Amino acid sequence: xxxxxxxxxxxxxxxxxxxxxxxxxxxxxxxxxxxxxxxxxxxxxxxxxxxxxxxxxxxxxxxxxxxxxxxxxxxxxxxxxxxxxxxxxxxxxxxxxxxxxxxxxxxxxxxxxxxxxxxxxxxxxxxxxxxxxxxxxxxxxxxxxxxxxxxxxxxxxxxxxxxxxxxxxxxxxxxxxxxxxxxxxxxxxxxxxxxxxxxxx
Amino acid sequence: xxxxxxxxxxxxxxxxxxxxxxxxxxxxxxxxxxxxxxxxxxxxxxxxxxxxxxxxxxxxxxxxxxxxxxxxxxxxxxxxxxxxxxxxxxxxxxxxxxxxxxxxxxxxxxxxxxxxxxxxxxxxxxxxxxxxxxxxxxxxxxxxxxxxxxxxxxxxxxxxxxxxxxxxxxxxxxxxxxxxxxxxxxxxxxxxx
Numbered sequence: 001x002x003x004x005x006x007x008x009x010x011x012x013x014x015x016x017x018x019x020x021x022x023x024x025x026x027x028x029x030x031x032x033x034x035x036x037x038x039x040x041x042x043x044x045x046x047x048x049x050x051x052x053x054x055x056x057x058x059x060x061x062x063x064x065x066x067x068x069x070x071x072x073x074x075x076x077x078x079x080x081x082x083x084x085x086x087x088x089x090x091x092x093x094x095x096x097x098x099x100x101x102x103x104x105x106x107x108x109x110x111x112x113x114x115x116x117x118x119x120x121x122x123x124x125x126x127x128x129x130x131x132x133x134x135x136x137x138x139x140x141x142x143x144x145x146x147x148x149x150x151x152x153x154x155x156x157x158x159x160x161x162x163x164x165x166x167x168x169x170x171x172x173x174x175x176x177x178x179x180x181x182x183x184x185x186x187x188x189x190x191x192x193x194x195x196x197x198x199x200x201x
Numbered sequence: 202x203x204x205x206x207x208x209x210x211x212x213x214x215x216x217x218x219x220x221x222x223x224x225x226x227x228x229x230x231x232x233x234x235x236x237x238x239x240x241x242x243x244x245x246x247x248x249x250x251x252x253x254x255x256x257x258x259x260x261x262x263x264x265x266x267x268x269x270x271x272x273x274x275x276x277x278x279x280x281x282x283x284x285x286x287x288x289x290x291x292x293x294x295x296x297x298x299x300x301x302x303x304x305x306x307x308x309x310x311x312x313x314x315x316x317x318x319x320x321x322x323x324x325x326x327x328x329x330x331x332x333x334x335x336x337x338x339x340x341x342x343x344x345x346x347x348x349x350x351x352x353x354x355x356x357x358x359x360x361x362x363x364x365x366x367x368x369x370x371x372x373x374x375x376x377x378x379x380x381x382x383x384x385x386x387x388x389x390x391x392x393x394x
Contacts, residue, residue, distance in 0.1 A: 001214065002221075009220040014293035016227055020286030028279025030267050037267035037275075044264030051260070073242040080235035087228035090221045140207065148309075155324030158313040159374045162304045169309045179204065182309035183211045188317050 001138035001147050001183060003093035012086060093139045098146060099176050111176060113137045119175065120148065123168055129156035130164070131191040145181035146172070151189045158186050211310035212377070218297035223289065298343050305375035315341040318374065322348060322367055322382070329366040330358045336391060346371060346382040354390035 030037040054068040098116045102108040117135040124130045134149035148169070152161055165184040173179045237252070245255045254262065267275065300315040319339040326337045326348055333353075340347045348367050352358035364384040371382050 001211065002219070004219045004221050006214070006217075006219050009224045010293045013220060013223055013227060013289050016231075017286045017289030017291075017293060020289060021283050022286075024279045024281065024283030024286055026279070027266075027282060028276045031270075031272040031275030031279060037272075040267045041264060044260070048257075048260050048264060069242075069246050073239060073246060076235050076239035076242055080232050080239055083228050083232035083235055087225060087232060090219075090225055090228075140211070145207075145211070152313075152317045152320075155320045156317070157321045157325075157370070157374075158304060158317050162306055162311045162313070162374075165311060166306055166308055173308075179308075181204070181207045181211060183215060184306075184309050184311040185215065186304075186311070186313035186317050188314055188320065 001093065001136075001140065001145060002091040003139065004090050008086075008089070095137050095139055095144060097144065098135075098137045099144060099178075099180060101177075116146065116172065116176075119172065120168065123171065124150075124164070127164065129153050129161055132189070140181050143180060145183065148182060148184045150184065150186050151191050152186050154188065161186050208310045212303045212312060215310065215312045216299055216301050216303060216377075218299055220292055220297065223292045227289065300341075300343075302341075302374075303377040305377070313374075318346075318376075321374075322346065322370060325370040326350060326363050326367050326384070330363050332358070344378060344380060346380050348382055348384045349387060350384065351387040352390045354392055356390070358386050360384060360386045 026036070026040075030040050051068070055066045057066065057068070096113050097110050098113045099111040100108055113135060116137075117133070120135050121133045124133055129152060130150050131153055132149075132151040136147045136149075138145050138147060148165060150161055150165060152158065162184065165186075169182050169184070172182070241251055241254070241259070242256055244251055245257070251258065270278075301312050302315065302318060304311045304313055319341040322341070323337040323339045326332075326339070327334065330337075330350065330352070332350070336351045336353070338349045340349075346367075348363070350358055350360075350363060363386075364382070367382045367384055371380065
């Protein structure tokens with residue numbers, strides 16, 4: 001339920017993949033075709049000559065000798081900053097508040113996620129099919145959404161657990177006063193493996 | 202945004218990969234590389250000593266690669282880079298299904314792990330045929346469900362009954378993708394328990 005921008009991840013990964021693919025193809029071709037390797041050497045040599053010519057023009061006073069030297073540095077710093085921003089944009093959106101209600105200037109009511117978690121684990125305490133619960137709150141499109149994790153006993157019917165969860169969520173709706181988006185995840189985990197199968201049914 | 206659309210969106214995001222792991226790796230490598238290049242450029246500008254290699258040295262190295270490397274080395278390096286590129290492209294373009302299925306429901310978005318579904322189908326088949334745990338294994342894939350039954354030696358399993366039970370159990374889950382389960386009864390039995 002995190003707020004990762006998935007489209008951007010896909011686009012950036014695809015672009016990076018294309019760049020690597022092109023660079024790899026060029027390098028491999030240079031190994032096979034002598035003309036390509038010769039063109040590589042001559043292009044790079046002329047590029048180096050041209051950049052040193054450019055460095056001599058548009059000169060700046062002081063240590064930074066030329067605008068042509070400052071430009072690439074700024075570009076590299078910008079690229080590093082954008083990469084760091086991409087890195088930082090993964091995940092996020094989790095909040096400790098299950099619900100908030102602002103009542104004008106008289107104050108606001110905040111329901112902590114711990115309260116909802118306690119309600120859920122209390123409600124499912126006697127359930128033989130559910131071995132553990134976890135509750136977290138996430139920002140979903142301007143509102144807060146709840147994520148309910150239910151750990152199923154090995155062999156338990158996911159439909160039965162889903163129906164139990166559905167009832168539970170209807171109860172939560174009454175408790176919180178207004179319906180919030182809810183995601184229920186039925187998982188298996190270490191407890192499912194250790195608790196064994198419910199043989200008598 | 203209405204509740205139904207939010208529910209569908211939650212299901213979509215929970216059953217598909219966000220590519221966060223690949224993105225974090227790629228972004229970290231890119232950020233480190235650009236930071237290093239930027240520091241080298243700044244050091245060269247201020248006349249300091251290079252950390253590893255200055256911009257001029259890097260440029261000469263780049264120009265000299267084809268002359269200084271064996272053709273086989275170039276090909277291997279190129280193939281490696283291209284392979285990494287194809288892997289990234291595949292990560293970006295493939296659907297990125299996670300091993301989970303959504304279960305139909307009125308109020309909330311409900312997503313169950315495939316191994317939970319598999320364990321439940323195995324349990325149902327086992328109860329129908331009166332088998333011990335371990336005699337039924339179920340594999341749940343994105344668009345396939347395969348139940349393998351190893352009957353007790355000397356006691357033939359009722360394949361039709363097991364198939365019907367598994368099919369009705371699976372239908373009751375009302376998964377987002379309707380799958381007809383495949384049930385195979387192994388010809389070799391196991392010792393009875």
